[in-house]
Amino acid sequence: MIFPGPVKDKLIKYCFLGAASTSILIVLLIFGFLGKEAVPFLREPGLGKLLDSRWVPVSFVQERFGLLPLVTGSLVVTMLATLIAIPFGVCGAIYIAEIAGSWEREIFKPFIELLAGIPSVVIGFFGLIVLGPIVKEVFGLSSGLTALTGALLLALMSIPTIITISEDAIKSVPRSYKEASLAMGATRMQTIIKVIVPAALSGIIAAVMLGMGRVIGETMAVLMCTGNAPMVTLSPVEPVYTMTAVIASEMGEVAFGSEHYRALFWVGLVLLFATFIINYIAQKVLHTYQQR
Amino acid sequence: MKSRWSEKWIYWVFRITTYFIILTISWIIFDIVIKGLPVISWEFLFAAPREGGTKGGIFPAIVGTLCLVLGTILIALPLGMLSAVYLSEYAKPGRFTRAIRLAIVTLAGVPSIVFGLFGLGLFVIFFNFGTSILAGILTLACMILPTIIVSSEESLRAVPLGLREGSLALGATKWQTIYKNVLPYSVSGMLTGSILGVGRVAGETAPILLTVAAFFLPKLPGSIFDQVMVLPYHLYILATQHHEMDLVRPLQYGTALVLIALVLGINIFAIFLRSHFRKKYKW
Numbered sequence A: 001m002i003f004p005g006p007v008k009d010k011l012i013k014y015c016f017l018g019a020a021s022t023s024i025l026i027v028l029l030i031f032g033f034l035g036k037e038a039v040p041f042l043r044e045p046g047l048g049k050l051l052d053s054r055w056v057p058v059s060f061v062q063e064r065f066g067l068l069p070l071v072t073g074s075l076v077v078t079m080l081a082t083l084i085a086i087p088f089g090v091c092g093a094i095y096i097a098e099i100a101g102s103w104e105r106e107i108f109k110p111f112i113e114l115l116a117g118i119p120s121v122v123i124g125f126f127g128l129i130v131l132g133p134i135v136k137e138v139f140g141l142s143s144g145l146t147a148l149t150g151a152l153l154l155a156l157m158s159i160p161t162i163i164t165i166s167e168d169a170i171k172s173v174p175r176s177y178k179e180a181s182l183a184m185g186a187t188r189m190q191t192i193i194k195v196i197v198p199a200a201l202s203g204i205i206a207a208v209m210l211g212m213g214r215v216i217g218e219t220m221a222v223l224m225c226t227g228n229a230p231m232v233t234l235s236p237v238e239p240v241y242t243m244t245a246v247i248a249s250e251m252g253e254v255a256f257g258s259e260h261y262r263a264l265f266w267v268g269l270v271l272l273f274a275t276f277i278i279n280y281i282a283q284k285v286l287h288t289y290q291q292r
Numbered sequence B: 001m002k003s004r005w006s007e008k009w010i011y012w013v014f015r016i017t018t019y020f021i022i023l024t025i026s027w028i029i030f031d032i033v034i035k036g037l038p039v040i041s042w043e044f045l046f047a048a049p050r051e052g053g054t055k056g057g058i059f060p061a062i063v064g065t066l067c068l069v070l071g072t073i074l075i076a077l078p079l080g081m082l083s084a085v086y087l088s089e090y091a092k093p094g095r096f097t098r099a100i101r102l103a104i105v106t107l108a109g110v111p112s113i114v115f116g117l118f119g120l121g122l123f124v125i126f127f128n129f130g131t132s133i134l135a136g137i138l139t140l141a142c143m144i145l146p147t148i149i150v151s152s153e154e155s156l157r158a159v160p161l162g163l164r165e166g167s168l169a170l171g172a173t174k175w176q177t178i179y180k181n182v183l184p185y186s187v188s189g190m191l192t193g194s195i196l197g198v199g200r201v202a203g204e205t206a207p208i209l210l211t212v213a214a215f216f217l218p219k220l221p222g223s224i225f226d227q228v229m230v231l232p233y234h235l236y237i238l239a240t241q242h243h244e245m246d247l248v249r250p251l252q253y254g255t256a257l258v259l260i261a262l263v264l265g266i267n268i269f270a271i272f273l274r275s276h277f278r279k280k281y282k283w
Helices: A005-038 A047-051 A068-099 A102-117 A120-139 A147-171 A175-183 A188-199 A201-217 A220-225 A243-253 A259-291 B002-039 B042-046 B059-090 B095-109 B112-126 B133-157 B161-169 B174-203 B206-211 B231-240 B249-280
Strands: none
Touching: A005 A259, A005 B059, A005 B095, A005 B112, A005 B133, A005 B174, A047 A259, A068 A102, A068 A147, A068 A188, A068 A201, A068 A243, A068 A259, A068 B002, A102 A147, A102 B002, A102 B174, A102 B249, A120 A147, A120 A220, A120 B002, A120 B174, A120 B231, A120 B249, A147 A201, A147 A220, A147 B002, A175 A188, A188 A201, A188 B002, A201 A259, A201 B112, A220 A243, A220 B231, A243 A259, A243 B112, A243 B206, A259 B095, A259 B112, B002 B249, B042 B059, B042 B249, B059 B095, B059 B133, B059 B174, B059 B231, B059 B249, B095 B133, B112 B133, B112 B206, B133 B174, B133 B206, B161 B174, B174 B231, B174 B249, B206 B231, B231 B249
């Protein structure tokens, strides 16, 4: 042995420490490099351009880089998807945690986790070919690629997250709560709705928020299914352009270092901060219930 | 009488919603399997695309995807496992440990397209790797690092404290204890948990879009600085950008099926391994 025992032990410890620090390094690099590519936009043509109300990145007259249509696009799709996903996710979690028989649980849990494994591009493909035409028929639209189509797919994609984490929260409600309620003469459903769900509420809220974090950052399904028209609208049956879709579809064609290029990095920064805040709050909520 | 009725009613609401979710998942899988299966043939799997992607197979895309997956494992797995060992065995509560944990949670929440932007800015442009396999692998490795760390740490923590204390009490150093008494029992769990995370890499499109993908390149990659075709991106192109979209519809379904089979195959393999190892070590 070249090194005496204690020295070797120290060296090995620092190896592990170094590896663990890479996570911090990567986070710093992400913020750093997004910032590095985005910041020159502030000098030329200035922050004001981002506050414009329209996104017209390629034009003979005047290019406009207003983030408003993209932000509202992402908001509409995310809110809609979350509203759809909450009842399904929460009911599913309650059913699997409290009501399902053992064979149902054995099959349903892995099956729903399987859904989380289906690549988003495949979900987007399904939406484009199968769901889009259905939405078009049902609402009598000229095109089936709308905010609603994207939201339905995203709701489906966030359901596994919501179910897995909510189920955990429901399972961690102390048994004594349930037994006390049943002993007082409450029925099974009364116990679930009035005792177990309120006790697990913070965990369920965290689950919904983490699902939302996944939805707002999702790219392929919205890129393929929401129509990609940069309009400021709150209607679910209009096409929208989300922040993720705009980066994915325009980054490939843009000239390196141009205003358009820098504007796209700004979109990335806004997206990064939005998900950071949502996830941070979700983690805080999750911690409060885990510490209880 | 009334309360019994509402009891039943609520029960069925829960039950029907859950079954509705299950049915929707089945619908997607069946749709793709039924329409994709007739396309799968020897030629489709093992030939290069011909005539602008309207004929031929997807072999280069399959190879490209496998390259990315293997490369990502090679980089992210050791890094993730070492980080997990530090967090579970060495880290003392304090500011630095909190910073690492915050970084991991933050990384796990970063949208995949933002990883794409980051990879473009750092690996493609700053390090000048160009649009290449290497840039893609590094980007994807950053993306799955948190998944690997979290699942590896879980499996390290599952090793009972007594095993460590026994070894330390006999005079072994910390490293000897970890090497002889902790790692042998947790390495299998670390691996399977990580493979589950890697399944995601095979299906991820957004980061690849900006760092690796070639639109149409009917040959195999020669080095890690080449562009490659990859399955998810190939499906995206066929479904949205192709000039004869309806003509290549069967090829779209075939590609989707191969992609799902690959991702789920990796996942099922990991789940199978996990249940195998769980039976081996019981405390």
